[in-house]
Amino acid sequence: MNIKGTPVVTEMMVVPVAGFDSMTMTLSGAHAPMFTRNIVIMKDSAGNTGLGEVHGGDDITKALESYKPLIIGKQIGDYRNIVQAVKRGGYLAGGNDGEGLQGLDLKNLKFVVRAETAIESALLDLLGKFMGLPVCSLLGDGRQREDITILGYLFYVSDRTKVNLPYIDESSSADPWFRIRRNVALTPEAIVEQAYATKERYGFKDFKLKAGVLEGEEEMKAIRALKKEFPDARINIDPNGAWSLNEAIRLTKDMHGILTYVEDPCGPEKGFSSREIMSEYKMATGHKVATNMIATDWRQLHHSVVSKAVDIVLADPHFWTMSGSIRAGQVLNDWGMTWGSHSNNHFDISLAIFAQTAAAAPGDITAMDTHWIWQDGQELCGESIAIKDGKIKVTDKPGLGIEIDMDRVLKANELYNKMDSHDRDDAMAMQHLIPNWKFDSKKPCLVR
Numbered sequence: 001m002n003i004k005g006t007p008v009v010t011e012m013m014v015v016p017v018a019g020f021d022s023m024t025m026t027l028s029g030a031h032a033p034m035f036t037r038n039i040v041i042m043k044d045s046a047g048n049t050g051l052g053e054v055h056g057g058d059d060i061t062k063a064l065e066s067y068k069p070l071i072i073g074k075q076i077g078d079y080r081n082i083v084q085a086v087k088r089g090g091y092l093a094g095g096n097d098g099e100g101l102q103g104l105d106l107k108n109l110k111f112v113v114r115a116e117t118a119i120e121s122a123l124l125d126l127l128g129k130f131m132g133l134p135v136c137s138l139l140g141d142g143r144q145r146e147d148i149t150i151l152g153y154l155f156y157v158s159d160r161t162k163v164n165l166p167y168i169d170e171s172s173s174a175d176p177w178f179r180i181r182r183n184v185a186l187t188p189e190a191i192v193e194q195a196y197a198t199k200e201r202y203g204f205k206d207f208k209l210k211a212g213v214l215e216g217e218e219e220m221k222a223i224r225a226l227k228k229e230f231p232d233a234r235i236n237i238d239p240n241g242a243w244s245l246n247e248a249i250r251l252t253k254d255m256h257g258i259l260t261y262v263e264d265p266c267g268p269e270k271g272f273s274s275r276e277i278m279s280e281y282k283m284a285t286g287h288k289v290a291t292n293m294i295a296t297d298w299r300q301l302h303h304s305v306v307s308k309a310v311d312i313v314l315a316d317p318h319f320w321t322m323s324g325s326i327r328a329g330q331v332l333n334d335w336g337m338t339w340g341s342h343s344n345n346h347f348d349i350s351l352a353i354f355a356q357t358a359a360a361a362p363g364d365i366t367a368m369d370t371h372w373i374w375q376d377g378q379e380l381c382g383e384s385i386a387i388k389d390g391k392i393k394v395t396d397k398p399g400l401g402i403e404i405d406m407d408r409v410l411k412a413n414e415l416y417n418k419m420d421s422h423d424r425d426d427a428m429a430m431q432h433l434i435p436n437w438k439f440d441s442k443k444p445c446l447v448r
């Protein structure tokens with residue numbers, strides 16, 4: 001079909017970039033000193049620039065590069081067909097396996113990630129700029145809200161001084177959050193200190209603790225300490241499926257009124273699937289359950305709903321595409337369930353993608369995750385999106401509402417080019433801390 005009347009894509013650049021991170025801990029190990037992302041920069045015949053961002057790694061860079069012939073010369077108004085063509089003909093087409101297997105095997109993360117989200121985002125950014133509308137007005141049933149509530153995503157952080165790796169030190173920063181975020185945090189007191197510092201800088205009212213690091217009892221102490229300090233906060237915990245069913249029940253059965261919901265408490269065990277086990281967990285405890293592990297696509301979502309395994313689906317647009325995430329949000333809302341979003345480390349382009357998607361998700365959505373507070377200060381765009389009073393104000397500017405700063409992108413690309421490996425590997429830093437450390441989907445990473 002030949003659609004007339006919208007500008008055509010004249011140029012598409014894929015720029016792999018890197019940024020600095022803390023030695024944050026998860027079930028999978030420890031974040032490395034640097035994280036990677038892929039940035040897409042498109043230009044059109046109207047002179048506008050469109051932006052996209054997705055996970056890092058050479059496979060995703062190659063996939064994005066392979067999409068160019070399907071995009072350049074095409075009209076931006078035809079973006080749905082372009083994304084469809086990319087999905088069918090792209091380098092990663094057909095591969096889909098991964099985080100949903102409950103192992104958080106990060107070698108597989110690239111198959112859960114929909115690289116085409118970066119293409120969709122750049123095209124929607126261009127189209128929004130052409131039409132004078134923010135991207136959220138072009139998604140689903142259009143804009144649903146004026147601001148997005150964000151939660152303070154707290155992590156245990158290992159002692160970077162114990163490993164010979166180039167983690168950055170910000171302990172002389174003037175900002176209390178920047179001062180502590182690279183430093184060791186393995187106690188309830190340190191987690192509470194993180195919460196206070198993030199509240200001071202971003203105004204968060206709700207918090208999430210990434211668990212699967214220490215013994216569950218220790219992590220519950222941190223949750224209780226948080227609730228004591230922030231009695232009005234909605235607080236959740238996410239061990240990425242590390243606990244057995246019995247352990248999860250034991251740890252959380254008395255946490256009503258303290259935990260608002262529990263995210264991916266258990267995984268598969270004794271021949272039962274993670275959906276069956278999570279369903280039993282929900283029945284046994286009455287807790288609301290969230291996931292970004294067992295409902296990462298439509299087929300998984302179907303089984304999760306049928307088995308009544310979850311209440312809240314964290315439909316990260318980088319896993320679902322922006323329009324897919326909104327479609328999921330519409331269905332969830334109609335079925336009395338709740339939409340939210342998961343995240344990984346990211347730059348400010350992804351923050352805009354999250355904000356625009358959340359702005360178009362209908363109903364009473366849950367506070368959104370973002371790792372961005374761990375990256376704040378490393379923006380790739382001129383005027384960045386701010387989190388104030390625990391919220392992002394949805395922009396009225398056209399497109400994503402941000403403009404790329406090429407000097408910053410080139411610097412982040414230089415950092416990327418200095419790295420030996422571009423794929424995420426949380427076992428690497430862990431092995432510097434504990435020789436021969438190996439991922440075990442049932443053992444918190446510091447319990448060895």
Ligand SMILES: O=C([O-])C(=O)C[C@H](O)[C@@H](O)C(=O)[O-]
Nearest residue numbers: 026238240292342343344345
């Ligand atoms: O909610 C989650 O499961 C995550 O945020 C998973 C991610 O892998 C996160 O823990 C990370 O990137 O370290």
Ligand SMILES: [Mg+2]
Nearest residue numbers: 238263264292
């Ligand atoms: Mg999670």
